[in-house]
Amino acid sequence: MILYRPTGQKELDLVSASGFKRWPPRLIDQPIFYPVTTFSYAEKIARDWNSILPAPNNFGYVLRFEINRETADRYSVQQAGGRDHEELWVPADELERFNDGILGVMEVVAIYRDGQRVE
Template identity: 35%
Template sequence: MTPRDHLTLWRSVGQGELDVVESAGWRAWPLPDQPAFCAVPDRRSAVRTCRERDVPAGGVGYVVRFEVARRFLDRFEPHPGTRPGEFEYRIPADRVAELNAHLVGAIVEEADYRGPVDDAEFAAAEAALGRPLPQAWRSYLRGPSWFRRGWPTSGTYVWLNTPHEMLGLHGAWAEATDTHPGIAIIGGDGAREHLVLDLRKDPAPVLLVDTDSPGWAGAIPQADDVSQLIHRIESGEFEFTFDAG
């Protein structure tokens, strides 16, 4: 089957539905408890639904991507979406098993969005750091929804940390954090690379450091400040810079 033989769709789901999909090996959708299973051919529409519906309802929401054979989707007329120029596919509940039979590859969790972080987390983190975190970072994580992890449209995988998770990483990386005074580990690539703030400076720059980094000298600039990082993540254009030059 060639790429022209299938279509990419996106769907916003809550934790319960994602858990069922995961238990099915990311290869099948559960039968819906509503008349139809809905998905959209536009990622932006799924993201908006996730942040406006699923995150407020459950504190977390996910945008998932999957491929479906066109020969199956061609049997259904797209319906107008909630905004002009948008549309969605509505698969009757009794046809979802057939939809599953026409999935191409695995269902992919593409983005994870979270609800507001409690002020107490920030207070505990700042007490441990002995320094305040940037107000822009606090505002972002205290907002109605924020990008927790996944692939922005740039295709770069990024993972952001809550203040509590940040403190856990500081504890696990204790010896190295001693060689990076003023560090705040706010994210990373989910592997060896940490996105960090240098809180000794105002505004605090966003830098990339490896788990084997001996100190600030080897840190690679990523953004002038956390506001710029947030803008790049929200716009989907964020990419890691690995060149110190």
């Protein structure tokens, strides 16, 4: 299953430190890790939310990654608003197990700054 994750600079730095192989533990106020199922939904969040924070955190990234079938089957896809807003909901206490199901390495597929795509 191919998934996307919109993220800001701090989370990207932690993912980079793992060699782009693992998502960092959730903060206490983040009970669910939710990658999304489409690039367009991830792009909207990265562009319209992550990239409009005050500098130096005014970057939004979209990461693409793949999980194995066993991991994909463990979690349900949830609709978060519109028809194209689908998320895979992973309880925070299962994130390490989820990370074990990532195939290969994550890839940064888009970067946004101040609401604009950076080429």
